[in-house]
Amino acid sequence: MITAIRRCTNSQRAIKWLARVTEPITTRPHEWSRPYLMAGKVGGYSTVLFMTVLFSSARSKSSGVNKDLFVLTYGALVAQLCKDYEKDEDVNTYLDKMGYGIGTRLVEDFLARSCVGRCHSYSEITDIIAQVAFKMYLGITPSVTCNNSSRNAFSLILDKNPLVEFVEELPAGRSSLCYCNLLCGIIRGALEMVHLAADVTFLQDRLKGDSVTEIGITFLKKLDEKKYRRKK
Template sequence: MMDWHLPAVSSSASAHHISRDLFVLTYGALVAQMCKDYDNDEEINKYLDAMGYNIGVRLIEDFLANSGIKKCRSYSETVDIIAKVAFKMYLGITPSTIGGNDGGNEFSLILDKNPLVDFVEELPTGRPSLSYCNILSGVLRGALEMVHLPADVNFVQDRLKGDDVTEIGITFLRKNDDKKSRRNK
C-alpha cells in the first residue's frame, strides 16, 4: 500500500505542481517518440508548434477566468502579463522581458529556468535543428490570437543548442493604434 503525501501549501497549488511535473515528463516522452517517428526536425517543430497552438487556444479561457486580468492597453503590458502572470501560473517561473524595437511591437522573454528541459541535458543526437520547446511558441501564438493579438512567436536562443540563455521572441503583427488606446482609457 502506497501512502501519497502532497505538499501542504494548498490543494490547488499541489495539483498545479503535480500536473506541471507530469506534463514535463510526458512532454519529454512525446518529443522522444516524435524523434523516432520523423526524420525531419522541421516536421517535428511544426507539429509541436501546432500542438501548442491548439493548447493556447483553449488555455486562454482558463487564464482569463482564473487570473482576473482585464484588457491590456499596450503590447508591453501584454508581454508583462505573459511573463509575470501566465508563466508563473502554468510553469511556475517568471521570465524577464526585453522590450521593443522602434515600432514597439517586438519583445523577448528570457527564461532563466525552463521547466520543460528539467530532465533534458542535450538535444538528441543528430537533431541540431530540433526546437525542443517549440510547444511554448505555439501556446503563446494561439492564446494571443484568441485575444485578437496575432503574433509571430519563435525561439531566438536556446540553452539546449549551446546558447547562454533561452529567449522567446514575440513580434505582434498589427500596428499598435495609440489613438484608439488613448480613447479607451
C-alpha cells in the same frame, strides 16, 4: 484517464504511471488505440486535449497533478516524434501546432483565474504573459525586453525552463530541433483568441549552446473580432 492523472501525487508514482501508459507507443507506435500521446496526427484533438489537461492542472498543487508528470509526458512525446519524423522541421511544426491548440483552449482558464483587465499596449500584454501566465502555469517569471523602436517586438528571457529539467542535451543529429516549441504555439494560440496575431519563435536556446533561453514575440496586427464572434 483524468482520474488516473490526478492520482499521481508524487514523482515516483508519476514516473511509474507514465511508463505504463507510454509503453505501447514504443512497441506499436502506429497501432496504439489510446490516443493520449498519439504521434503522426498533427494537432490531433485527443493529443491536444490530453496535454491541455496536464498543462493546466500542473500549475496547482491542490489539483493532485505533479509538474514532473507533464514534463516527463512531454519528453516522451518529443522522443516519439523524433522517431516518427526524420526532419527536425516536421517535429517543430507538430509541437507548434499542438501548442497552438493548447493555447486556444487555455486562454479561457487563464482569463477566468487571473482576472486581468484590458491591456492598452503590447508591452502590457507581454508583461502579463511573463509575470502572470508563465508564473501561473510554469512557476517561473521571465524577464522582458523590447527589441525595436516600434515597441511591437519583445523577448522573454528564461533563466529557468521547467520543460528541460530532465534534458541534458538534444539527441544526436537533431541540432535543428526546437525542443520547447510547444511554448511558442501556446503563446500564439492564446494571443489569437484575444484577437492578436503574433509571430512567436525561439531566438536562443540553452540546449543549443546559447547562454540564455529567449522567446521572441512580434505582434503583427489586431485580428478582426467579428471573425471570432459566435453567431447568435
